Amino acid sequence: MKNFLIFVTFLIITLSNISKVYSIEADVFVQSTVNRASEALNNKFSKKEKIEKLKQIASETVDIRGIGFYTLGVYRKNISNDQLKQYEKLFEQYFLKSFSSRLAEYSNPEIEVISKKKLNQNYTMVSSILVSTEQRPEVKVDWRIYTKNLENPKIRDLIIEGLSLARTQKEEFSSIIQSNDGDINALFAALIEFIKE
Amino acid sequence: MKKFIITFLISLLLTMNVSAGTDGENSFTKKNSGQVKDCFEKINRTTFKFNEALDVAIIEPIAKAYRVLPSPVRAGTSNALDNLSSLVTIPNNILQGEFKKAGVNTGRFVINTTVGILGIFNVAQKLGFSEYEKEDYGQTLGTMGISPGCYLVLPILGPSTIRDTAGSFINILGGDPWYNASINGNNEYLSKTQYAATKILTGVNFRAQNIDSIENLKKNSIDFYASVKSLYLQDRQQKISNKNGSLEIIYDGNWEEIESQ
Numbered sequence: 001m002k003n004f005l006i007f008v009t010f011l012i013i014t015l016s017n018i019s020k021v022y023s024i025e026a027d028v029f030v031q032s033t034v035n036r037a038s039e040a041l042n043n044k045f046s047k048k049e050k051i052e053k054l055k056q057i058a059s060e061t062v063d064i065r066g067i068g069f070y071t072l073g074v075y076r077k078n079i080s081n082d083q084l085k086q087y088e089k090l091f092e093q094y095f096l097k098s099f100s101s102r103l104a105e106y107s108n109p110e111i112e113v114i115s116k117k118k119l120n121q122n123y124t125m126v127s128s129i130l131v132s133t134e135q136r137p138e139v140k141v142d143w144r145i146y147t148k149n150l151e152n153p154k155i156r157d158l159i160i161e162g163l164s165l166a167r168t169q170k171e172e173f174s175s176i177i178q179s180n181d182g183d184i185n186a187l188f189a190a191l192i193e194f195i196k197e
Numbered sequence: 198m199k200k201f202i203i204t205f206l207i208s209l210l211l212t213m214n215v216s217a218g219t220d221g222e223n224s225f226t227k228k229n230s231g232q233v234k235d236c237f238e239k240i241n242r243t244t245f246k247f248n249e250a251l252d253v254a255i256i257e258p259i260a261k262a263y264r265v266l267p268s269p270v271r272a273g274t275s276n277a278l279d280n281l282s283s284l285v286t287i288p289n290n291i292l293q294g295e296f297k298k299a300g301v302n303t304g305r306f307v308i309n310t311t312v313g314i315l316g317i318f319n320v321a322q323k324l325g326f327s328e329y330e331k332e333d334y335g336q337t338l339g340t341m342g343i344s345p346g347c348y349l350v351l352p353i354l355g356p357s358t359i360r361d362t363a364g365s366f367i368n369i370l371g372g373d374p375w376y377n378a379s380i381n382g383n384n385e386y387l388s389k390t391q392y393a394a395t396k397i398l399t400g401v402n403f404r405a406q407n408i409d410s411i412e413n414l415k416k417n418s419i420d421f422y423a424s425v426k427s428l429y430l431q432d433r434q435q436k437i438s439n440k441n442g443s444l445e446i447i448y449d450g451n452w453e454e455i456e457s458q
Contacts, residue, residue, distance in 0.1 A: 066455045066456075069455045070451060070452060070455050073451070094419075098417045101416070101417060102413055102417050105409065105413060119447070119448065122452075122453070123452065125447060134268060136406070136409075137406075142447075144452070156452065156455075157452075159446060159447075162431070162432070162435040162440070162446070163428055163431045163432060163435075164431065164446045164449075167427065167431065167446060167449070168424055168427040168428055168431070171423055171424075171426070171427035172418060172419060172420045172423040172424050172427065173419075174423075175235075175420050175422070175423030175426075176419065176420050176423070179238075190419045190420070191419065193419075194419050
């Protein structure tokens with residue numbers, strides 16, 4: 001019995017250490033993602049190459065599915081499973097296009113991670129600064145990191161100078177649905193049009 | 198008579214505001230950006246289109262030309278305009294009970310206007326003064342618990358709310374010393390022209406500072422009107438709370454129910 005208890009204790013300690021070894025701190029994750037994006041935005045690449053690289057980085061580091069659900073707001077609960085699947089597919093294409101095209105305009109952005117604040121088990125906010133250039137002043141950028149799975153943290157929102165991109169997108173989507181008498185298909189049509197452009 | 202009409206308009210706007218923002222219940226609560234009603238959406242969207250056309254035809258080209266000016270010229274102009282805006286910020290600091298900030302901003306204004314030559318050079322910043330935060334009467338009404346009421350798009354001036362529009366009227370009712378000195382002041386140095394010039398320059402300066410971000414937003418929005426509205430309301434909300442990123446955004450409970458992994 002004693003040996004069994006020692007074995008179980010040993011197992012627990014070993015497993016907890018394993019999880020510590022593989023967990024990634026939110027601030028380290030943000031800095032490493034920023035470094036990857038910075039490399040992708042290097043002027044040695046063409047705009048098309050930049051966009052492809054940014055899409056790859058976003059697929060790996062951003063919780064696109066989670067943002068899509070958040071962005072749909074209350075409508076998420078009122079649509080069928082088929083519509084939800086269609087939405088997920090469309091949102092992913094929309095997000096990758098919009099995200100990469102927004103970022104591709106920048107060249108070699110320099111971001112410094114300043115601090116982090118754990119909100120709860122699921123979220124940590126990482127504060128950073130986009131260093132000023134001749135053309136624009138310093139910009140504060142906060143990152144909402146989803147940390148439920150510590151081995152695989154994901155970005156869920158960017159808060160630029162206090163303005164949440166996810167919330168802006170949510171209100172944009174909600175406005176389209178409301179302007180069309182609550183018809184979710186109007187949003188799908190707008191997303192398809194954006195993806196095609 | 199003019200003052201009477203303006204006072205009447207403010208009272209009317211704020212009365213409408215209380216009703217519009219509270220669904221008939223006159224409780225003074227702070228509303229978040231998602232709860233601000235777009236009561237006049239059709240008119241707002243039409244005005245927004247008009248403003249967009251005006252921007253493309255006149256404001257954006259002027260802002261682009263302005264951006265070509267040497268960086269020190271633009272920085273000096275921006276500093277001088279900020280310095281002038283502190284004439285509205287200081288009374289609002291006092292109205293919000295922020296007496297320390299009012300003192301700091303008064304010191305900053307005196308130093309920059311004199312040593313900094315009419316505010317062109319931000320000498321106070323070099324002396325270690327804290328970062329300048331603009332305040333206005335709309336924000337003060339917000340801190341008093343007045344809800345924003347309906348969202349409005351004003352011709353030329355752009356996004357606003359009933360509360361913020363009412364706040365702007367206070368400027369011309371004696372709340373803005375720069376307006377009083379240039380329009381009502383009986384002096385030979387200042388006139389309506391100087392006042393109008395500073396207001397136009399403030400608009401051009403803002404547009405020039407945001408050329409890339411506005412273009413980017415326009416290009417990547419599926420409803421540009423809704424994006425601008427959301428950003429404006431979030432910005433006002435955080436300015437009223439005087440925090441970078443309001444607590445409501447940081448602790449947005451809607452994120453908690455999103456399971457994706």
